[in-house]
Amino acid sequence: MDQPEALDDDARYLALCTRDARFDGRFFTGVTSTGIYCRPVCSVRTPRRANCRFFDGPAQAERAGFRPCLRCRPELAPQARTWSTQDAGELLVQHASRLLDDPAQWSGDDGPAMQRLAARLGVSDRHLRRVFEARLGVSPLQVLHTRRLLAAKQLLTDTTLPVGAVAQASGFASLRRFNAALKERYGLNPLALRRRGTDVGGSRAIALGWRPPLDTTAMLRFLADRLLPGVDAIDLDALRYWRTLRITSGHGTHSGWFGLQFEPARHRVWLHASDGLLPALPALIWRVRALCDLDADPQAIDAVLGAHFPGGTGLRVPGAIDGFELAVRAVLGQQVTVAAARTLAARLVSRFGEPIDTPDTGLTRLFPAPQALAAADADALGELGIVRQRQGAIQALARAVHSGTLDLGPHADPTHTVQALQALPGIGAWTAQYIAMRALRWPDAWPAGDIALHHALGLQGTPRERERACEAAAQAWRPWRSYAVLRAWAGLHQPSTSTP
Numbered sequence: 137m138d139q140p141e142a143l144d145d146d147a148r149y150l151a152l153c154t155r156d157a158r159f160d161g162r163f164f165t166g167v168t169s170t171g172i173y174c175r176p177v178c179s180v181r182t183p184r185r186a187n188c189r190f191f192d193g194p195a196q197a198e199r200a201g202f203r204p205c206l207r208c209r210p211e212l213a214p215q216a217r218t219w220s221t222q223d224a225g226e227l228l229v230q231h232a233s234r235l236l237d238d239p240a241q242w243s244g245d246d247g248p249a250m251q252r253l254a255a256r257l258g259v260s261d262r263h264l265r266r267v268f269e270a271r272l273g274v275s276p277l278q279v280l281h282t283r284r285l286l287a288a289k290q291l292l293t294d295t296t297l298p299v300g301a302v303a304q305a306s307g308f309a310s311l312r313r314f315n316a317a318l319k320e321r322y323g324l325n326p327l328a329l330r331r332r333g334t335d336v337g338g339s340r341a342i343a344l345g346w347r348p349p350l351d352t353t354a355m356l357r358f359l360a361d362r363l364l365p366g367v368d369a370i371d372l373d374a375l376r377y378w379r380t381l382r383i384t385s386g387h388g389t390h391s392g393w394f395g396l397q398f399e400p401a402r403h404r405v406w407l408h409a410s411d412g413l414l415p416a417l418p419a420l421i422w423r424v425r426a427l428c429d430l431d432a433d434p435q436a437i438d439a440v441l442g443a444h445f446p447g448g449t450g451l452r453v454p455g456a457i458d459g460f461e462l463a464v465r466a467v468l469g470q471q472v473t474v475a476a477a478r479t480l481a482a483r484l485v486s487r488f489g490e491p492i493d494t495p496d497t498g499l500t501r502l503f504p505a506p507q508a509l510a511a512a513d514a515d516a517l518g519e520l521g522i523v524r525q526r527q528g529a530i531q532a533l534a535r536a537v538h539s540g541t542l543d544l545g546p547h548a549d550p551t552h553t554v555q556a557l558q559a560l561p562g563i564g565a566w567t568a569q570y571i572a573m574r575a576l577r578w579p580d581a582w583p584a585g586d587i588a589l590h591h592a593l594g595l596q597g598t599p600r601e602r603e604r605a606c607e608a609a610a611q612a613w614r615p616w617r618s619y620a621v622l623r624a625w626a627g628l629h630q631p632s633t634s635t636p
Contacts, residue, residue: 143159143162143163145188145190148163148165148176148190149185149188149190151163151176152165152176152182152188153182155176155177155178155179156176156177157176157177157345157347157348157403158347158348158434158435159176159347160175160176160177160213160214160345160346160347160403161175161213161214161215161216161345161347161431162176162192162216162347162433163176163190163191163192164176164190164191164192164193164194164196164197164210164213165178165183165188165189165190165191166188166189166190166191166197166200166202167183167187167188167189167202168187168188168189169183169184169187170183171201171202171203172202172203172204172205173191173194173197173198173202173203173204173205173210174205174207174208174210175205175208175209175210175212175213177208177345177403178205178207178208179207179208180205180207180208189202192216192272193216193272193274193279193282194210194211194282194286195272195274195278195279195281195282195283196272196273196274197210198278198282198285198321199273199274199278203321203322203323204286204289204322209289209290209293210286211286211287211289211290212290212343212344212345212404213345214345214346214347214425214430214431214432215237215425215431216431216433217431217432217433218230225267225270225271226271228257228259228264228267229267229268229271229272231257231549232253232257232264232268232276233279234546234547235253235256235257235547236253236276236279236280236283237283237422237546237547238419238422238545238546238547239287239305239307239385239418239419239422240385240419240545241253241280241547242280242283242284242287242306242307242418243307243309246277246280246281249277249280250264250265250276250277250280253276264276265277280307281317281321284306284307284308284317285306285317285318285321285322287305287306287307287418287421288302288303288305288306288308288314288318288326289322289329290342290417290418290421291305291306291417291418292326292329292330293329293330294341294342295414295417297414297415297417299311299314299326299327301415302314302326303315304415305415305416305417305418306418307418314326341397341406341407341408342406342407342408342409342417342421343404343405343406343407344404344405344406344407344421344424344425344428344430345403345404345430346403346404346405346428346430346431346432347403347432347433347434347435348403348434348450349434349449349450350400350403350428350430350432350434350450350452351450351451351452352375352398352400353372353375354450354451354626355428355429355452355454356370356372356375356377356398357372358454359377359454360372361474361475361478362465362474362477362478363478364478364481364482364485364503365482365485365498366380366482366485366486366489366498366499366500366501367379367380367485367489367499367501367502367503368380368499369496369498369499374397375397375398375399375400376395376396376397376398377395377396378393378394378395378396378496378499379393379394379457379499380392380393380492380494380499380500380501380502380503381393381394381413381420381423381457381458381502382458382490382502382503382505383413383416383419383420383423385416385419388415390412390413390415390416391412391413391490391492391502392409392410392411392412392413392492392494393409393410393412393413393492393494393495393496393499394407394408394409394410394413394420394424395407395408395409396424396428405424405428405430407420407421407424410494422546423457423458423546424457426455426456426457426546426577427454427455427456427457428452428454428455429452429453429454429455429577432452432453432619434449434450436616437449437579437616437619440612440613440614440616441613441616441619441620441623443630444612444613444620444629444630445620445623445624445628445629445630446628446630447628448619448622448623448626448628451619451622451623451626451628452619452622453573453574453577453579453618453619453621453622454574455546455574455575455577456574456575458503459537459543459544459545459546459548459571459575459576460506460533460534460537460544461503462544462571462574462575463533463537463544463557463571463575464481464484464503464504464509464530464533464534465477465481466567466570466571466574467526467529467530467533467562467563467567468480468481468484468522468526468530469570470526470566470567479521480520480521480522483520483521484504484509484520484522485501485503485504486501487516487520488504488508488509488512489501489502489503489504490502490504490505490508506533506534506535506537506538507534507538508534509530509531509533509534510531510534510535510538512531514527517530517531525561525562526562528561528562529560529561529562529563529567532560532561532562532563533560533563536556536560541556542556542557544571544575544576545575545576546575546576546577548576550572550576550578550580550581553571553572553576554568554569554571554572557571564585565583565584565585566583566585566586569581569582569583569584570583573618573621578618579615579616579617579618579619580614580615580616580617580618581617581618581621582606582607582610582617582618582620582621583621584603584606584607584610585599585603585606586606586621588625589606589621589624589625590602590603590606592624592625592627592629593605593606593609593624593629593631594629594631595609
């Protein structure tokens with residue numbers, strides 16, 4: 137079971153018997169004797185093989201009539217991600233599934249929600265439904281409905297939000313519909329799911345799982361090198377990260393702070409959020425999963441990269457908690473060191489960031505909002521040491537994001553967004569690819585002009601010759617070139633005779 141290929145049912149049962157965390161989220165087990173479906177890591181007594189039915193995702197299990205386990209909690213499992221570049225139907229399902237991950241897509245009546253999804257993908261809702269049924273055995277509406285219910289289940293379990301607020305945050309159009317859906321699917325009312333959560337540092341703690349291995353120290357060091365005073369803080373010894381955040385959604389703008397406490401031995405991270413962010417908790421969870429790359433499948437990635445980058449299985453691509461913030465910082469990092477870019481970003485936060493009160497004296501500001509930087513005076517930006525070209529790039533980014541013409545979230549289409557970024561003044565291929573790698577969560581981004589990458593790969597010649605050689609060398613690493621970048625930066629590349 138060391139290969140990332142699709143598992144047959146016997147291999148799934150073996151993973152279930154051994155509670156192998158590498159397969160968490162890759163399949164779910166419905167137990168016919170109980171009517172419950174579980175994660176492979178569930179601690180309950182292993183059911184008999186004859187009583188097990190295996191499903192690729194929660195929606196399939198719930199369509200078959202199974203209810204989620206209240207012990208292992210399927211909503212905490214990492215998402216299963218596949219990346220195909222060959223089949224048009226598979227690509228459509230992948231893109232639609234990533235959009236359905238975004239809580240911003242959950243709101244509204246079911247019919248219009250599906251019509252909006254299909255329109256965004258450039259297909260009819262009938263065609264989208266047909267492809268989902270053929271590929272997954274469920275409709276996109278059933279996937280959406282399952283994600284809403286699992287999000288609501290998590291909010292009821294781990295927060296003290298009023299039931300009405302839980303229904304709204306989970307995307308239900310009304311409390312009546314929410315109560316009816318919960319009763320119909322799970323046979324429970326909201327209060328039956330409510331239990332006392334775990335308090336961590338004065339806030340509610342939510343556990344989020346990942347598939348091992350994950351090098352938490354390497355990830356936190358990467359973030360520590362880019363730490364912004366007043367915005368975030370890190371304790372490497374305690375494996376803790378915390379920061380301020382502003383989330384704008386269909387239900388308004390929410391500001392506050394959140395913290396992460398990593399627990400590597402149990403392959404999970406505890407998220408605790410301030411009261412100000414709880415109404416946007418599904419969106420926050422979605423962003424944290426992207427920030428920490430919790431949904432990566434190390435087996436699939438290492439099957440492609442392991443021979444060229446041995447020892448890098450636990451490295452993940454640190455994402456972005458806010459795509460606009462990451463993009464601005466990428467512009468500030470053009471042709472300067474990481475430390476210099478951090479200094480410029482710190483000045484920007486001090487001048488344009490909104491003050492915020494938190495229990496931590498080190499967290500005092502929010503990163504500047506797009507509208508604040510769009511309206512910033514050029515002289516004020518220049519006083520911070522930001523050169524004119526980067527001023528123009530930052531303000532063009534801010535205007536595009538504020539107007540809604542540019543989406544920098546993890547569900548955005550990477551090819552279209554990279555093209556849109558490069559159409560803005562002052563943003564070239566390197567910046568666009570770096571943004572795609574971290575903000576868009578594109579696993580196949582490749583900043584071929586990156587000098588540090590050239591050095592790591594041992595490339596020689598003129599800049600243009602190195603860039604061409606860099607592109608050629610990376611063809612064998614598709615669709616995981618973003619992970620190859622991180623492994624190369626870490627000095628793990630092992631050249632072979634086939635590498636230019």
